[in-house]
Structure formats: structure tokens, C-alpha cells
Amino acid sequence: MEATMTPTPLLDRVAGPADLKGMGDGDLARLAHELRREVINTVSRTGGHLGSSLGVVELTVAIHAVFDTPRDKLIWDVGHQCYPHKILTGRREAMATLRQGGGISGFTKRSESEYDPFGAAHSSTSISAALGYAIGREMGMPVGDTIAVIGDGAITAGMAYEAMNHAGHTGSRMFVILNDNDMSIAPPVGALSKYLNEIAAKGPLALFKAAAEEFESHLPGPMRDGARRARQLVTGMPGGGTLFEELGFSYVGPIDGHDMGQVLATLRAARARATGPVLIHAVTVKGKGFAPAESSADKYHGVSKFDPLTGEQAKAKSNAPAYTSVFGNALTDEAARDPRVVAITAAMPSGTGLDIMARRFASRVFDVGIAEQHAVTMAAAMAASGLKPVCAIYSTFLQRGYDQIVHDVALQGLPVRFAIDRAGLVGQDGATHAGAFDIGFLANLPGFTVMAAGDEADLVHMVATAIAHDEGPIAFRYPRGEGMGVDLPTRGVPLEIGKGRVLREGTGAAILSYGAHLAEALAAAELLEAEGISVTVADARFAKPLDCALVDRLVEHHPALVTLETGATGGFGALVLHHLANSGGLERGRAIRTMTLPDRFIDQGSPAQMYEWAGLTAKDIAATVRQALGRVVAKPGLRVV
Ligand SMILES: Cc1ncc(C[n+]2csc(CCOP(=O)(O)OP(=O)(O)O)c2C)c(N)n1
Numbered sequence: 022m023e024a025t026m027t028p029t030p031l032l033d034r035v036a037g038p039a040d041l042k043g044m045g046d047g048d049l050a051r052l053a054h055e056l057r058r059e060v061i062n063t064v065s066r067t068g069g070h071l072g073s074s075l076g077v078v079e080l081t082v083a084i085h086a087v088f089d090t091p092r093d094k095l096i097w098d099v100g101h102q103c104y105p106h107k108i109l110t111g112r113r114e115a116m117a118t119l120r121q122g123g124g125i126s127g128f129t130k131r132s133e134s135e136y137d138p139f140g141a142a143h144s145s146t147s148i149s150a151a152l153g154y155a156i157g158r159e160m161g162m163p164v165g166d167t168i169a170v171i172g173d174g175a176i177t178a179g180m181a182y183e184a185m186n187h188a189g190h191t192g193s194r195m196f197v198i199l200n201d202n203d204m205s206i207a208p209p210v211g212a213l214s215k216y217l218n219e220i221a222a223k224g225p226l227a228l229f230k231a232a233a234e235e236f237e238s239h240l241p242g243p244m245r246d247g248a249r250r251a252r253q254l255v256t257g258m259p260g261g262g263t264l265f266e267e268l269g270f271s272y273v274g275p276i277d278g279h280d281m282g283q284v285l286a287t288l289r290a291a292r293a294r295a296t297g298p299v300l301i302h303a304v305t306v307k308g309k310g311f312a313p314a315e316s317s318a319d320k321y322h323g324v325s326k327f328d329p330l331t332g333e334q335a336k337a338k339s340n341a342p343a344y345t346s347v348f349g350n351a352l353t354d355e356a357a358r359d360p361r362v363v364a365i366t367a368a369m370p371s372g373t374g375l376d377i378m379a380r381r382f383a384s385r386v387f388d389v390g391i392a393e394q395h396a397v398t399m400a401a402a403m404a405a406s407g408l409k410p411v412c413a414i415y416s417t418f419l420q421r422g423y424d425q426i427v428h429d430v431a432l433q434g435l436p437v438r439f440a441i442d443r444a445g446l447v448g449q450d451g452a453t454h455a456g457a458f459d460i461g462f463l464a465n466l467p468g469f470t471v472m473a474a475g476d477e478a479d480l481v482h483m484v485a486t487a488i489a490h491d492e493g494p495i496a497f498r499y500p501r502g503e504g505m506g507v508d509l510p511t512r513g514v515p516l517e518i519g520k521g522r523v524l525r526e527g528t529g530a531a532i533l534s535y536g537a538h539l540a541e542a543l544a545a546a547e548l549l550e551a552e553g554i555s556v557t558v559a560d561a562r563f564a565k566p567l568d569c570a571l572v573d574r575l576v577e578h579h580p581a582l583v584t585l586e587t588g589a590t591g592g593f594g595a596l597v598l599h600h601l602a603n604s605g606g607l608e609r610g611r612a613i614r615t616m617t618l619p620d621r622f623i624d625q626g627s628p629a630q631m632y633e634w635a636g637l638t639a640k641d642i643a644a645t646v647r648q649a650l651g652r653v654v655a656k657p658g659l660r661v662v
């Protein structure tokens with residue numbers, strides 16, 4: 022393939038950032054060109070976050086050329102754009118394993134490289150981390166400069182302002198590079214995005230204020246003159262110019278983030294002169310240099326394997342609808358019936374399936390930007406106003422809104438509906454994106470109703486249940502990807518709160534499943550049946566209120582009970598044990614086992630691989646049942662005991 026055979030003579034000379042130091046500016050620009058091809062070629066074979074990585078190629082080369090990493094700490098916000106950085110920092114070969122089981126992570130990760138000083142994957146943490154390192158340096162730790170690269174999407178989150186507010190106060194020397202490509206995963210929303218567009222529209226180097234004026238004198242002639250003229254145009258602006266300056270930062274920019282000359286000159290000037298916090302505003306293009314990415318609506322934010330010439334992506338193999346679209350369609354149906362239904366996403370309209378509802382009811386879907394905390398509190402007040410808000414947030418990102426869930430929703434008993442996608446292990450995004458903790462952290466809250474969909478049809482019913490439930494907060498979880506392909510009901514019917522269902526009756530043992538691993542529970546029952554162990558499989562549906570009568574029945578009629586969930590310890594199984602301990606159920610002499618995610622973070626792989634590592638496959642479930650029954654089956658070659 023032509024693209025894969027493109028020669029890379031400069032990149033071939035780069036074993037690490039030190040090799041960039043001897044290169045002239047022209048070579049650095051050529052290196053960026055080679056690096057971009059390399060990113061396209063490698064990601065075409067693995068899939069991953071392509072568009073964001075292509076947008077920071079010049080920035081990456083320039084930062085490593087100008088700064089002294091790893092002593093200087095380069096911190097990528099989210100880290101999904103770090104592929105060029107990985108290639109330049111000794112991981113070029115390892116890129117073939119990107120996001121694969123046993124391979125390198127799709128994000129920055131401290132354990133992976135000394136060039137990754139701070140792990141990421143959840144957004145908007147970089148400025149706090151850069152400030153933490155800067156304070157470390159000020160207190161005598163072996164740290165050089167600190168540089169945070171944050172996108173225009175990530176900088177919508179409150180945490181970025183908490184950090185800038187503090188950095189403006191400490192006055193610490195640090196650099197924030199705002200990578201403004203006018204895109205989040207979806208087009209960015211909000212007043213801030215509009216504001217950044219207005220600044221960018223003033224043209225290159227239009228605003229050089231405060232300490233930045235000092236940098237100006239260190240720029241090469243033509244840039245200096247342009248900057249000075251531009252600055253004169255804006256002098257007299259009240260308060261010194263940009264929002265960032267009001268927060269105590271020197272603002273430099275906007276610069277063209279793909280013009281290597283401009284980027285290098287700006288970074289060199291900033292590095293030479295900065296005494297306090299500096300924000301460099303670089304305007305970039307998401308998907309830069311790869312026409313299919315640049316011209317697509319999502320700028321190839323996240324792609325599967327693709328043809329590096331045409332950009333055509335590999336298609337999903339399954340024909341079953343994804344849980345996300347089942348949810349999106351079911352919610353749209355509910356919204357059509359009840360005008361009080363509104364939905365909220367934190368910058369993930371397509372990932373959550375709310376784009377489906379937005380196509381019919383645009384004014385009732387609210388994209389709040391990367392602002393999960395705000396999303397939850399706003400939803401609480403929407404509920405208080407009489408609306409029926411559905412907060413659709415991935416399990417892993419809901420963690421960020423936890424105090425709001427406790428304080429604003431649960432304590433006030435407000436009927437916010439939480440649609441929790443990406444429950445359980447998600448695959449290539451790895452541990453940072455696993456939906457591991459929501460069962461435990463919601464079911465421990467007084468007044469919360471907590472459900473998990475056993476299959477896609479049940480998800481439709483759970484959407485209906487949540488919409489009908491006005492008595493307090495309610496949540497339902499479901500996994501990433503396709504379901505079992507079961508027939509979907511034409512209309513969701515509210516479930517009886519706190520009632521599970523039995524799918525298969527047996528006498529030898531019982532499996533009580535909570536959530537979409539129901540399919541594995543059924544498969545385990547088949548395996549056991551073949552060995553003569555007849556198994557009851559029940560779907561709890563509710564972690565809270567727990568169907569205690571069902572639990573008691575299973576314990577009474579079976580010598581062994583195994584609970585199953587795709588969540589961490591302290592979740593559904595713990596609630597079952599809690600009930601049995603307090604009701605005397607544990608004294609009946611039954612063997613009880615809880616199957617949860619193990620007490621460790623599980624790195625990326627395919628979901629099937631990850632569940633294998635977690636010990637949650639159908640075979641593992643069957644083995645746990647056997648073990649509970651005292652029927653230990655030996656591995657081949659070993660004596661049966
Ligand atoms: C707390 C949190 N919420 C949501 C996400 C999902 N997410 C990952 S990247 C992204 C968009 C980031 O946009 P931007 O910072 O502009 O970077 P770009 O992709 O444009 O380079 C979002 C919403 C996340 N990683 N973390």
C-alpha cells in the first residue's frame with residue numbers, strides 16, 4: 022500500500038526527543054509531515070483516536086524540540102491525542118499494539134513511559150496536574166517546566182477553571198497550550214466555544230498582552246511586527262483582554278498550530294521569558310492532513326481499522342442493535358408520549374444515543390459540554406421544576422458527578438433518571454473507561470432505585486420504568502456494544518419496582534444475575550446441564566430495592582447460589598449477602614458465591630479478553646457453581662479430587 026511505504030528518513034533518526042534538538046526548523050517541519058503519515062498508517066491497523074492525534078502533530082514536534090522532556094513535564098489532557106507523542110518518545114514499534122490486549126494504552130500512562138508524567142483519559146485534569154508539578158518544582162523537587170495541552174472541548178469543564186484560578190493565584194511558571202480545533206467529540210457547544218471562535222477570528226497573533234508583550238520582542242522580525250500591529254488594534258480593551266488574563270495568565274495567540282515556524286517561535290519566546298502562568302492559544306484542525314478525517318462530521322474522533330488511502334472503516338460484524346441505540350429509540354418513544362421528558366448529555370450526544378432523540382426533539386436535548394457535575398445538578402433542578410430529566414452519562418464519567426448525585430439528587434429525593442451506558446468492561450479504552458463502580462456508589466444512596474438491563478428488551482422496559490417513576494431518583498445500566506439480538510417490544514412497559522424474573526428453573530444450583538451478563542449466566546447453565554447439574558437462572562433486574570423474596574426462594578430451594586454482576590466488589594453481590602446475613606439466610610447452610618469484577622484495574626483488550634482476565638466468562642461461572650457444590654473438576658492431566 023502506498024501510504025504504508027512512505028519513506029520516513031527523519032523519523033527513522035528519532036529514538037527519543039533528544040534527537041529533535043539537533044534538527045533545524047525546516048527538518049522539524051518535514052519530521053511533522055512524516056509523523057503524520059506514521060500516525061495514519063499505524064492507526065489504520067489498530068483503530069483509535071485518530072482525528073485528535075492528527076491535529077497536534079506540529080505541536081507535539083515543537084514541544085519536544087523546544088522543551089526538555091522528561092524533566093519538563095508534558096501533560097496531555099484526556100491523552101487521546103498522544104499518539105504522535107508516543108511515537109517520538111520511544112514507542113514507535115509498540116504502536117502496532119495500541120489499545121490491544123497486552124499492548125500499549127490509548128492514553129498517557131505513568132507506568133508506560135517516563136515521558137508520560139501523568140496518566141489521563143478523563144478530561145480536564147491537565148492544568149491541575151501541571152500546577153501540581155510546578156508547585157513540586159517550586160518546593161525543590163526535580164521537575165523542570167510544566168506544560169499542559171488541553172483541547173477546546175476539555176477546557177469547557179469546571180476543573181480547568183478551578184486550576185487556572187489557583188494558578189493565577191500562585192503565579193507559578195507553567196504553560197497551558199489551548200489546542201483549539203473547534204471540535205469536541207461532537208461540535209462544541211456553549212458560550213466559551215463562541216468566545217474562543219471570536220478570539221481566533223481576530224487573526225494570528227492578534228492578542229499579545231501583559232507579560233506576553235515581553236515575549237513579542239523575542240519573536241522573529243515578521244512575526245514581531247505583525248504581533249505589534251495586531252496588539253495595537255486591541256489595546257484599550259478593558260481589563261487587559263482575554264478571560265485567561267483575567268484569571269492571571271499571560272495570553273499568547275492565537276497562533277496557527279500547524280505552522281511550525283509560528284509554533285516554534287512562540288514556544289521558544291514563551292520558554293525564554295515566562296515568569297508566571299502562560300496560556301498559548303493554538304488554532305488547529307481536527308483530523309489535519311487526512312482528507313477523509315477532515316471532511317467527515319466527526320473528524321474521525323475515534324475510528325475502527327480503516328483503509329489508509331480511502332479512510333473507509335471496517336464495519337461492525339454483528340447485526341444486533343447496540344444497547345445505545347436501543348436506549349436512544351426507547352427514550353425518543355417516551356419523549357413522544359410525554360412532553361416533560363428532557364435529556365441531558367455531557368458532550369457525548371452520539372455516544373449516549375441522545376442524538377436519536379435530538380433529531381426529533383432538538384429543544385429537549387441539552388448538551389452541556391464536558392460538565393458532568395453541572396449536568397447532574399441541573400437535572401436535579403429540572404426535576405424539581407416538574408420536568409422528567411434523563412441524565413445519559415457513561416458509568417465512568419458519572420463518577421465525576423458523584424457529590425452532585427448525593428447532595429443535589431438523592432438527599433432531596435429528586436426524580437432524576439440516570440441512563441448509565443458503558444456499564445462493565447468496555448474494551449480498547451481500558452481501565453480508565455470501565456464502568457465498574459456505579460452499582461455500589463448508587464445503591465448505597467437512600468431512596469435510589471437501581472436497575473440493570475439483562476437484555477435489550479429489558480432496557481426498553483427500564484426506560485419506561487424510569488420515566489414512569491416520579492418517587493425519587495432512578496438509574497439503569499447497560500453495556501457498550503450489541504446485545505443478544507432479542508426481539509424488542511413495540512412499547513416499553515414499566516416494570517414492577519423491586520421484582521426480578523426467573524428465566525430457567527433447575528434444582529442443582531441457582532445463578533442470580535444482575536445486568537447484561539445474563540447471557541453468560543444462561544450459557545453457564547447450559548454447560549452445567551450437560552454435566553447433569555440443573556440450574557435456575559434468575560435476572561434480579563433491581564439491585565435496589567432488592568427482590569428479597571426471590572433471593573430467599575433461591576436460597577431455600579438450591580444448595581448453592583452464585584450472584585453475578587459486571588461491577589466491582591461492594592455492589593449487587595454485597596447487597597444480596599447483606600440481606601442474607603440480616604435475615605438469617607446465611608444460616609441455612611447453603612453455599613453462596615459472589616462473582617464481581619476482581620479487585621484490580623483491568624487493562625485494555627477486547628471485551629471478551631477482558632472478561633476472561635476478570636474471571637467472568639460462562640466457563641468461569643460454571644466453574645464457580647461446581648466449586649460451590651464441592652464438585653471440583655480437575656484440569657486435564659490432574660487427578661480429580
Ligand atoms: C470527564 C470526561 N467526560 C467525557 C469524556 C469523553 N471525551 C473524551 S475526548 C472528548 C472531547 C474532547 O474535546 P477536545 O478537548 O476539544 O479534544 P479534541 O478531541 O478536539 O482534540 C470527550 C467529550 C472524557 N474523556 N472525560
Ligand SMILES: CC(=O)[C@@H](O)[C@H](O)COP(=O)(O)O
Pocket residue numbers: 070099101142206323372443447450501
Ligand atoms: C477519549 C474518550 O473518552 C472517548 O472518545 C471514548 O473513547 C469514547 O468511547 P466510546 O467509543 O465507548 O464512545
Ligand SMILES: [Mg+2]
Pocket residue numbers: 172173174200201202203204205
Ligand atoms: Mg477540540
